[in-house]
Amino acid sequence: MELTIEKLTKRYGDKDAVKSVSLNLTPGVWGLIGANGAGKTTLMRMLTGILSPTSGRILYDGAEISVLGERYWDRLGYLPQTFGFYPEFTVTDYLEYISALKGLTRHQAKRRICMLLELLALDDVRKKHIRKLSGGTQRRIGVAQALLNDPDILILDEPTSGLDPGERARFRNLLSEMAQNKIVFISTHIVSDVESVATQNAIMKNGKLIGIPKQAGCCRLCSASG
Structure with missing residues (x-):
């Protein structure tokens, strides 16, 4: 490759x-x-x-x-310097939304999201609104979305x-x-x-x-x- x-x-x-x-x-x-x-x-x-x-x-x-x-x-997986999200999105909402855009099935999305939340120490904030989280935590969420399709x-x-x-x-x-x-x-x-x-x-x-x-x-x- x-x-x-x-x-x-x-x-x-x-x-x-x-x-x-x-x-x-x-x-x-x-x-x-x-x-x-x-x-x-x-x-x-x-x-x-x-x-x-x-x-x-x-x-x-x-x-x-x-x-x-x-x-x-x-x-391809990509993390830009800044990434956008709807204000009402929770962490899980956002990752499910990005999974759908990337063409993952619900089963694939659930499995990948669970794995990435644990890998990136985000499991305890999965139900929290992204806008309320620290900049560092938001950055880890950005890394998670880049990895959803196992690029x-x-x-x-x-x-x-x-x-x-x-x-x-x-x-x-x-x-x-x-x-x-x-x-x-x-x-x-x-x-x-x-x-x-x-x-x-x-x-x-x-x-x-x-x-x-x-x-x-x-x-x-x-x-x-x-």
């Missing part, structure tokens, strides 16, 4: 938000580190199909995602925003467990969120990849160009 990014560029007017980024991602945790405004979110929104690139290609196992369409999106590719945009140190540690452990059979691509401006669990990290600035820190293990990013 591979997600290949070839010279991906996104241009707005005369400004390149993402400039000729190339990466080759295989199962494991891949960190994308950069300050706000570096282009991380734009890159991730292109990987999900929300944005169309100005130039370049995104391939899933050798096929362009624009051609694969739903066959790609069915294998092969998990794209997480600043997933630890609002989490306390203990929650960050638990999240890193969860990433390590998930990465055994998934491509997990996580953006962050906090190096410690990914440095101990990432297969490889890349640094992004002004829309370009500017550095690939040396790391044990796979080094596929070492040939990336920006």
